[in-house]
Amino acid sequence: MDYLLNERQIELRSLARRVALEKVKPVVAKHDRESTFPWDIVEEFAKVGFFSVYIPEEYGGIGGGVFDLVIVTEELSRICGGISLALAGTALGTYPILMSGTADQKARYLPDLVAGRKLAAFGLTEPDAGSDAGAIRTRAVRKGDRYILNGTKHFITNGGVAKIYTIIASTDPGKGSRGATAFIVEDGFPGFRYGKVEDKLGIRASKTCELIFEDCEVPVENRIGKEGQGFIVAMRTLDRTRPGVASQALGIAQGAFDLALEYTTKRKQFGKPISSFQGVQFMLADMAMQIEAARAVVYATARMIDSGAQKIAKESAMCKVVASDVAMKVTTDAVQLFGGYGYMRDYPIEKFMRDAKITQIYEGTNQIQRSVIARNLIKGIAGR
Ligand code: COS
Numbered sequence: 001m002d003y004l005l006n007e008r009q010i011e012l013r014s015l016a017r018r019v020a021l022e023k024v025k026p027v028v029a030k031h032d033r034e035s036t037f038p039w040d041i042v043e044e045f046a047k048v049g050f051f052s053v054y055i056p057e058e059y060g061g062i063g064g065g066v067f068d069l070v071i072v073t074e075e076l077s078r079i080c081g082g083i084s085l086a087l088a089g090t091a092l093g094t095y096p097i098l099m100s101g102t103a104d105q106k107a108r109y110l111p112d113l114v115a116g117r118k119l120a121a122f123g124l125t126e127p128d129a130g131s132d133a134g135a136i137r138t139r140a141v142r143k144g145d146r147y148i149l150n151g152t153k154h155f156i157t158n159g160g161v162a163k164i165y166t167i168i169a170s171t172d173p174g175k176g177s178r179g180a181t182a183f184i185v186e187d188g189f190p191g192f193r194y195g196k197v198e199d200k201l202g203i204r205a206s207k208t209c210e211l212i213f214e215d216c217e218v219p220v221e222n223r224i225g226k227e228g229q230g231f232i233v234a235m236r237t238l239d240r241t242r243p244g245v246a247s248q249a250l251g252i253a254q255g256a257f258d259l260a261l262e263y264t265t266k267r268k269q270f271g272k273p274i275s276s277f278q279g280v281q282f283m284l285a286d287m288a289m290q291i292e293a294a295r296a297v298v299y300a301t302a303r304m305i306d307s308g309a310q311k312i313a314k315e316s317a318m319c320k321v322v323a324s325d326v327a328m329k330v331t332t333d334a335v336q337l338f339g340g341y342g343y344m345r346d347y348p349i350e351k352f353m354r355d356a357k358i359t360q361i362y363e364g365t366n367q368i369q370r371s372v373i374a375r376n377l378i379k380g381i382a383g384r
Contacts, residue, residue: 001292003299008064009071012053016075019048028080031205032351037161038205042086046116050087055098059106060114065306066240070247070298077251078258081355082205084251086119088244089158089206092363093120095237096166096182100225105184109164121158123167123185123211124234126151131368133168134177134231138213140169145220147171147183149213152195157362159209160194163187166237167211168230180230184222191216202354235313240305242316242363246298246323249359253291253327256334256352260287263349264337274337283337287330294319294326314376317369324359324366331356 005013023044031038045051054069055061062068069091076084094113097105112118129135138151149169156165165185172179185192195210225233261284264275274280301319305312331353335342342349360366 001296003295005071008062009068012064012068013071013075015048016050016072017078019044019050020076020079024076024079024083028083028205028351029348031080031083033204035199035204037207038083038086041083042116042119045087051090051116052114054091055094055110055114059098059110065302066243067299067302067306070243070302073244074247074251074254074298077248077355078255079251080205081248081252081255081352081359082203084248085157085203085206086161088241088248089122090116090120090162091244092122092237092241093158093162093164093166095240096122096224096233097184099236099240100182100229100233101184102221104221105224109184113164118163119158119161120164120166121156121162122237123153123156123159123165125153125155127154130155131365133234134180136168136170136180137173138167138169139173140171140181140183140218142171142220147218147220147223149183149185149191149216149218151213153211153213154196155198155208155362156211157206157208159207159211160197161207165211166224167213168234169213171227171230175228177231178228180234181227182224182230182233183218184224185213185216185218189216189218201357202351203358238363239312239316242320242369243298243302243305245359245363246294246301246319249320249323249327249356250291250294250298252352252356252359253287253294253323253330256331256349256356257284257287257291259349259352260284260334260337267339280337283333287333290326290330294323297322311376314373317364317372320359320363321366321369321373324356327356327359328353 052061053064057063073084073088140147140149167183167185170179171181191214193212195212198208265273267274298319301315335353338349341347
């Protein structure tokens, strides 16, 4: 389908496609097998300006928005859903500064992030606070011109490789989500260290680790917004980044479909390519339709956000559910089309299925997304 991209977006898409094919593709299997972080590819992303696509021009970006990030993430994920996260995870850690940071915070942190000299990460999740994001236990206590942070964040994408972290901690535990506050924590701040590095099913080229704060000192000027606004900062961030997860899912689905379509035209059984059998054709048609439907929802949501719409929680949740469920279905069917070969790690297709699964889980499980959608539908009725 023609989504009527503007000239910049068409160029961005072909650039991302080229980088994905020329630079990412040759190293995908190695990073997946060894679970290593692709620093050389990150340098390449920085060189071609991918870290600047969603940043306004006034902060050194190219002035695109969520849609530009979606385009790049989709193309990179078509080749590797793990490697694309160096960029998407950085956007997740950067949005709180971009949306709610002070002029001084933007001046101090954005230039390095825009240039890709430093990666960012977002620290909300804790061992006992995942879906229930208001239940965080990491404490931030003000002492003069500093906050002292204590607690553990886990499952943090880009943990250990990022230099800049936006961390949600509680400044008033009695108030639950209304007592949360956002902070910028730098790698190297006293009392901040990394913990367990996760060994994952998929997205193995992306680093995921624990962040441990032990009397970690954070200057007051690194607080984002006011005390008590951290939960809203987190929710507003996720509203803008869930389309990014959706585009990662979309790319993973498209990448698996590309391989499956080609394979069915080459693989011969009963004397002809399996693509000539109606059972296989129906599967291919369904997969293509599902991907296109997901793409339409993801692109429409990204455009809605970029147009300045403020009430976007429902649409953002919808596009994440649609695209990630499609990714899981399409990648599972792609493995099926490869038959026994699909199950073997010598073939590239099983990785897509492993990578797809996380998109139904992180940045809010699809059950949480459905609850966000339902709450907003019900609120809409009540407000009539
Ligand atoms: N934008 C702006 N404000 C929002 C918001 C949004 N999208 N969603 C909620 N809020 C506000 C509410 O309006 C409310 O404000 P007031 O206190 O002023 O009334 C406040 O935030 C608390 O909202 P709510 O009562 O709905 O919070 P809950 O604790 O019930 O949690 C869910 C709501 C489940 C939606 C939230 O916890 C969530 O998104 N969980 C998933 C978190 C997640 O994605 N984790 C993955 C790790 S992050 S990578």
